[in-house]
Amino acid sequence: MDLLEEGLARFLRERLPQPLKLTLTDNRRALFSYRRRPDGVGELRLARYFALADRETLDALAAYLTGEIPRLPSSVRAFADRQLPPASLIRQARLKARPAGEHFDLSEVVGRVLARFFPQMRPVSITWGRRPSALRRRAGKRTIQLGSYRPDDDLVTIHPALDAPYVPPVYLEMVVFHELLHRQQAQTTPPGVRPRLVHDRRFRVAERLFEGYEEALRWEKAHLSRLLSDRSAAKK
Ligand SMILES: [Zn+2]
Incomplete structure (x- = not known):
């Protein structure tokens, strides 16, 4: 992990319930997948480019993952879209x-x-x-x-x-x-x-x-x- 990715991992560990198994992926289509295993461990697979996201985008993502808000905010999708110009x-x-x-x-x-x-x-x-x-x-x-x-x-x-x-x-x-x-x-x-x-x-x-x-x-x-x-x- 580089410094930006470490920062992202630290942020997610602070915001999401523990224990958390985080995998950064190079998948450019699927933004993330998140599930709680029966043993209580949260498994998050997240596109690596979120290390480049600003604080607001990450806050919105975390709020969605924790269930604080019901829908994925458009700002998160817009950020992902900008990682993929037409x-x-x-x-x-x-x-x-x-x-x-x-x-x-x-x-x-x-x-x-x-x-x-x-x-x-x-x-x-x-x-x-x-x-x-x-x-x-x-x-x-x-x-x-x-x-x-x-x-x-x-x-x-x-x-x-x-x-x-x-x-x-x-x-x-x-x-x-x-x-x-x-x-x-x-x-x-x-x-x-x-x-x-x-x-x-x-x-x-x-x-x-x-x-x-x-x-x-x-x-x-x-x-x-x-x-x-x-x-x-x-x-x-
Ligand atoms: Zn210049």
């Missing part, structure tokens, strides 16, 4: 994605970042951007915009300027990590609210959890002018 859109994005570059295969890069930092997160579509667009600085920030995440079809796009031999893997991984944090923001946005993918204080703190953050920023600073001006890698 299948057709996701399929399209995956089909159109071009993760294999000349120097880097993004599916390998994202695989490493997911395994290391987001073991509870399901796989994501990732692609090199098609059109080279001018790189620009993020408004008022130290860094430049080299990636983006689109919640609608669950797609991470990386600027083709980074598909170059002088770019170190740690830097590319940091850019991917940044976009996966935005994905996490989108997945923890309350029901019915358009996700705001912002660099707030919480985001900045999370961003520093990336091992190699300082190293990657140092590299970016040293190569900023080249990234901003040298478009040769992007013109291919």
